[in-house]
Each structure stands twice: as C-alpha cells, then as structure tokens.
Amino acid sequence: MTTTTELPDVRAARDRAGKIALLRRRTTAYWLILPSVLFLGAIVFYPLVVGLAEGFRNHNRLQPWLIRFNGIDNYVKALGDREVLLALRTSFVMVIGIVGLSYLLGLAGALVLDRQFRGRGVYRALILVPWVIPPVVAYISWQWMLNDQSGVINNVLLQLGLIDHPVLWLADPRLAMVSLIAVGTWSRFPFMTITILAALSAIDREITDAAAIDGANKWQIFRSITFPMILPISVIGTLLQAIWTFNDFGLPFVLTGGGPANATTPLILLSYKEAFQRYNIGYGTSLAIISMVLMLGLGAIYLRMQKRQGVYE
Amino acid sequence: MRGHAAVSPPAVRTDRVVPGAPARSTVVSRRRPHAGRRAVGLAGTHVAMILVCGFALAPLLWAISSAFKSDSEIMTGISLVPTHPTLDHFRAVIAESGFARWFLNSLLVSVGVTFLSIVVGSLAGYAMSRWRFRGRGLYGNSLLAVQMFPGVMLAIPMYLLLTRFGLIDTLFALLVTYLTFALAFSVWMLKGYFDGIPREIEEAALVDGLTRLGALRHVILPLAGPGIVTVAVNAFLLSWNEFFFAYVFLASSEKFTLSLGLYSFIQQFTTQWGNIMSAGVLSTIPVLIFFFALQKSLTRGLVSGATKG
Numbered sequence: 276m277t278t279t280t281e282l283p284d285v286r287a288a289r290d291r292a293g294k295i296a297l298l299r300r301r302t303t304a305y306w307l308i309l310p311s312v313l314f315l316g317a318i319v320f321y322p323l324v325v326g327l328a329e330g331f332r333n334h335n336r337l338q339p340w341l342i343r344f345n346g347i348d349n350y351v352k353a354l355g356d357r358e359v360l361l362a363l364r365t366s367f368v369m370v371i372g373i374v375g376l377s378y379l380l381g382l383a384g385a386l387v388l389d390r391q392f393r394g395r396g397v398y399r400a401l402i403l404v405p406w407v408i409p410p411v412v413a414y415i416s417w418q419w420m421l422n423d424q425s426g427v428i429n430n431v432l433l434q435l436g437l438i439d440h441p442v443l444w445l446a447d448p449r450l451a452m453v454s455l456i457a458v459g460t461w462s463r464f465p466f467m468t469i470t471i472l473a474a475l476s477a478i479d480r481e482i483t484d485a486a487a488i489d490g491a492n493k494w495q496i497f498r499s500i501t502f503p504m505i506l507p508i509s510v511i512g513t514l515l516q517a518i519w520t521f522n523d524f525g526l527p528f529v530l531t532g533g534g535p536a537n538a539t540t541p542l543i544l545l546s547y548k549e550a551f552q553r554y555n556i557g558y559g560t561s562l563a564i565i566s567m568v569l570m571l572g573l574g575a576i577y578l579r580m581q582k583r584q585g586v587y588e
Numbered sequence: 589m590r591g592h593a594a595v596s597p598p599a600v601r602t603d604r605v606v607p608g609a610p611a612r613s614t615v616v617s618r619r620r621p622h623a624g625r626r627a628v629g630l631a632g633t634h635v636a637m638i639l640v641c642g643f644a645l646a647p648l649l650w651a652i653s654s655a656f657k658s659d660s661e662i663m664t665g666i667s668l669v670p671t672h673p674t675l676d677h678f679r680a681v682i683a684e685s686g687f688a689r690w691f692l693n694s695l696l697v698s699v700g701v702t703f704l705s706i707v708v709g710s711l712a713g714y715a716m717s718r719w720r721f722r723g724r725g726l727y728g729n730s731l732l733a734v735q736m737f738p739g740v741m742l743a744i745p746m747y748l749l750l751t752r753f754g755l756i757d758t759l760f761a762l763l764v765t766y767l768t769f770a771l772a773f774s775v776w777m778l779k780g781y782f783d784g785i786p787r788e789i790e791e792a793a794l795v796d797g798l799t800r801l802g803a804l805r806h807v808i809l810p811l812a813g814p815g816i817v818t819v820a821v822n823a824f825l826l827s828w829n830e831f832f833f834a835y836v837f838l839a840s841s842e843k844f845t846l847s848l849g850l851y852s853f854i855q856q857f858t859t860q861w862g863n864i865m866s867a868g869v870l871s872t873i874p875v876l877i878f879f880f881a882l883q884k885s886l887t888r889g890l891v892s893g894a895t896k897g
Binding site for chain 1: 630633640646648663666708715719731825850861871876880
C-alpha cells in the first residue's frame with residue numbers, strides 16, 4: 276500500500292525536478308537573448324511607439340503651445356498635399372528605375388560570372404566595390420563627375436564632339452532623375468549580381484547539359500530552366516532592394532539634395548525635410564508612417580517567401 | 589538604413605551546391621571541338637566584365653585620380669592618370685580640418701560596434717540555435733523586420749528621446765543604434781554556423797565542467813571562425829559607411845564621423861574638388877583594406893555557412 280501512495284509522490288517530485296531543469300534551460304535562452312532584446316526595445320520598438328503617436332499629433336517645434344492630438348488630420352492633409360503626391364510619384368519612379376535596372380545588370384553580370392574562366396575571382400571582387408565603399412564618398416564623386424561645368428562626363432562628351440554645350444545632368448529636373456537612377460543602379464547592382472550568382476551556382480549542370488543535348492538553344496535553356504530556378508531568389512532580392520531603395524535617404528540627399536525644384540525628392544526625404552527643416556514633427560512623422568505602411572506590404576511578402584525558401588527556420 | 593545592414597542569406601543559402609562544380613569540367617571538355625568559338629566567347633566575357641567593373645569602379649578611380657591632380661589640371665583634364673601628380677590636397681585635408689578627429693571617431697564607433705555585435709550576436713545566435721523557447725519565432729522575425737523600417741521613421745522619435753535623455757550629439761547614441769541594426773545579420777548568420785556544430789562537442793565540454801557560456805566562448809566560437817569574420821565585416825562596413833543617423837544625431841564638428849565630415853566638406857570647400865576627393869579616398873582606404881584582406885575568408889565563410897545551414 277505504501278508503495279502505491281508513495282509512487283505518485285516520487286513521480287511528481289521527479290516531474291517537478293524535470294520541469295525546473297527544463298525551465299532553467301529555457302531561462303538560459305532568455306538570458307542569452309536579453310541583451311539584444313534590450314537594444315531592439317530601446318532603439319526600435321520604443322521609438323516606434325513614440326513615433327506612431329507623433330503621427331497623430333499636431334506638433335511643430337516652433338509652436339510648442341499648439342501641440343495636441345489631432346486624430347487623422349495629418350493623413351488627411353497628406354492626401355491633399357501636392358508636394359506629397361509628387362514625392363510619392365518620385366519614390367515609385369526611383370524604385371522601379373533603380374531596382375529594374377540593377378536587376379537586369381545584376382542578372383547579366385551573374386550570367387557572365389557563372390562561366391568558368393581565368394580572372395573570375397578578380398572580377399567578382401571588383402564588382403563588389405560599390406557595395407563596400409562609403410556611399411557619401413561615392414555620391415560626392417558621382418556629383419563631381421556629373422558636374423555640368425567641369426565634370427569628366429561632360430568634358431569627355433564635349434571633346435568627342437557628341438555634344439556642343441554642357442549637359443545639365445543634375446540641374447535639369449528630368450536629367451537629374453535620370454542621373455539619380457543611374458547612380459542608384461550603380462550602388463545596388465552588386466548585391467543583385469552576388470545573389471543571383473549564388474542561385475545560379477546551385478543549379479545542377481546535368482539538367483542544362485541534358486537540355487542542350489536534346490537540342491535546346493541557349494535562350495530556351497535560360498527561359499525554361501535557368502530563369503525559373505533563380506526566380507524565387509530574384510523575387511526575394513528584388514523585394515529587399517525595393518524596400519531599401521524606397522527608404523534610401525542618402526542617395527537623393529547627397530547627390531541632388533532633392534532638387535532641382537523638388538524633382539528628385541522622394542517621400543522619405545520629404546518626411547525628413549518636414550520634420551527637421553520645417554520643424555513639423557507630427558506631419559513629418561505621419562509621412563514616414565505612410566512610407567512604412569507601404570513597405571510593410573512588400574515586407575510581409577518578403578518574410579513569407581523567405582520562410583518558404585527555408586532560409587529562416 | 590542602407591543595404592549593408594541587411595541579412596542576405598539568400599546568397600548564403602544557395603551557395604551550398606558548390607560541390608556540384610566538378611560537373612562543369614566535363615561540360616567544358618565536351619565542348620572542346622568548338623575551340624574557335626570558345627575563344628571568341630571568352631573575349632566577349634572579358635569585354636563584358638571589364639565594362640561592368642569599369643562602371644562599378646568609376647567613381648572610386650576618378651576620386652583617386654582627382655585627389656592627385658593639381659588644381660589647374662583638375663577642372664579640364666579627362667585623363668585618368670594625373671600628368672603632374674601632387675600630394676598637396678592630402679596635406680591640405682590632414683592639416684586644415686578636423687579630418688584626423690573624424691577618422692578616429694569613425695574608427696572608435698566601428699570597432700566598438702564590430703566587437704559588440706559579435707558578443708551580443710553570438711549570445712543570441714547560440715540561444716536561437718540550441719533552444720526552442722517560447723517567442724523564438726517572434727524574436728527572429730522582429731530582427732528581420734528591423735531592417736525594413738525606414739530610418740527616418742525611427743530617427744524622428746529617437747531624436748526627441750535622445751534629446752530628452754541628454755544623449756543627443758554623442759557617439760554613444762550612434763554606437764548603440766548601429767549595433768542594433770547590425771544585430772539582425774549577426775544573430776541569423778551565427779545561428780546558422782552554430783547549427784552546423786554538433787551538440788556532442790559542447791556536451792562533452794559541459795561534462796568536463798565548463799558552463800554554458802564557457803562552452804560557447806572556448807568551444808563553439810573558435811569553431812565558427814568564418815562566421816565571425818562575416819559578421820565582423822558586415823558590422824564594420826555598416827558603421828563606417830552610415831550617414832543618415834550620424835547626420836541627425838551629431839551636431840558639433842568634433843563629434844562627426846567621416847561620412848558626416850565629408851558631407852560638411854562639400855559646404856566648406858564647395859568647388860575645391862581635389863581636397864574633397866582626397867578626403868574621400870582617405871576615408872575609403874580602411875574599408876577597402878578590411879574588405880580585400882578578408883574577402884577570401886568572407887566568401888569561404890558564406891559558402892561553408894551555407895553548406896551547414
């Protein structure tokens with residue numbers, strides 16, 4: 276009898292000990308992530324909450340007596356603000372131009388680099404230079420090359436006789452956008468090249484060889500075998516690039532300053548100008564929130580695709 | 589935040605089938621009959637690569653070239669090689685401005701972020717690799733989501749908060765911010781490496797009396813060398829190159845990092861492109877050294893991390 280009454284006790288005790296051990300082990304995990312959680316909380320989530328609240332306030336630092344909650348007024352104002360609509364258009368033109376071109380150039384570069392030839396490693400390293408050097412240095416250098424008075428691009432074109440007077444690369448509204456897209460492509464294509472190259476090297480050569488033996492030409496092989504196999508990575512890379520380009524402050528700010536006449540001011544730059552140059556903290560934040568919500572959609576697709584690819588498990 | 593901050597495991601992951609490479613050599617030998625066509629193809633390959641690399645290197649090469657040119661040559665010359673190379677611009681930059689100070693500030697912040705992102709990242713990466721704790725998915729996704737927030741969205745409230753706590757215009761504020769943005773990459777990358785290290789190794793260490801942290805420090809980390817190099821390069825590049833947060837947080841010239849100092853240079857020197865370019869070249873040298881010195885192990889790290897992943 277005693278044994279039967281004791282047995283559950285013993286088991287319960289053992290269970291409890293096991294649970295404590297398990298708990299302690301789990302607690303270890305929490306201790307380990309704690310430092311990073313603190314940083315995330317302090318630098319991202321707390322400011323995020325404060326920012327979300329700011330987006331619903333009338334907050335101008337020059338008129339502190341007028342600070343108050345104003346509901347969705349900022350957003351209503353934004354929808355009717357021509358400057359905002361122009362900036363949104365600029366953002367989309369920038370993103371489509373830069374991401375599209377950097378994908379095409381990245382794909383071309385990756386297809387060439389995927390071949391086996393001497394010097395491949397050197398090219399692969401050199402292509403990464405735009406990804407490594409400080410963006411401010413690069414944008415200033417581009418600004419100098421595109422300078423209409425003494426920039427090397429105009430000087431070369433003039434000496435070759437291709438143009439008879441300097442082209443206003445950064446001073447003409449349309450050309451400034453073209454320049455911005457060109458420089459943006461320059462800064463983004465290395466990432467695309469390396470990403471696509473990695474996907475290409477994962478393709479089993481036997482498949483493409485078999486197709487070649489069966490009489491498929493290069494274009495057919497690319498269209499029906501290679502491209503479908505790099506498509507998932509392409510979509511992920513493109514989404515990520517689109518988000519970064521949309522959020523890119525440095526490129527328009529340093530290269531063109533958003534000008535001439537706001538022609539190259541994307542939404543993110545306008546949001547900055549509202550908050551820090553016109554001191555409209557509330558309104559500026561609401562514009563940043565609009566950008567964030569727009570990117571959240573792309574971000575959700577990105578996370579889902581990443582998960583399906585099994586990268587993060 | 590610029591692209592550096594990002595986790596780019598797609599590239600990492602898919603590199604895994606590199607062992608498939610031998611299959612290619614058989615293809616090449618099979619194509620040998622068309623040697624002539626191959627030579628043309630090879631020439632085309634090099635031409636294409638030189639064009640692409642030329643585009644990639646253009647601003648850097650032109651900056652280097654301008655930095656060595658005399659003021660008279662700089663405005664009209666279209667030659668990449670300076671006819672009368674001079675060091676005047678470099679002297680002017682080092683002597684005249686707070687350049688040395690900015691360099692030191694950048695170095696301080698970047699080295700700090702690099703070190704801390706390895707420490708904090710390996711702790712969290714270890715937890716992600718070895719435990720299935722509640723909130724693990726949420727935590728991992730939060731890290732990924734961070735790199736998609738617009739910097740401006742965070743900068744406005746952070747500016748208000750830092751001002752309130754008296755931390756605005758300090759390098760500390762920058763360090764903590766960069767560290768946080770570097771974490772996503774560090775944690776996920778190191779987690780991938782730790783996954784590839786068999787548990788038996790650390791269990792043996794635990795039996796021998798090491799604590800969990802001791803096992804991580806003395807057994808796991810030494811085995812994850814290439815992963816740590818990758819994390820270090822990413823953190824260093826991110827903090828060395830970052831401009832936006834530095835521009836928002838820092839006000840006094842003696843606190844500037846290089847990116848910010850360079851930007852202030854354009855205002856100060858307006859058309860003295862020789863000075864501006866030599867400052868640019870000087871601030872690019874450390875990342876180039878860092879990158880090319882570690883480029884091999886970086887690639888190896890990415891590949892082996894992927895095969896284990």
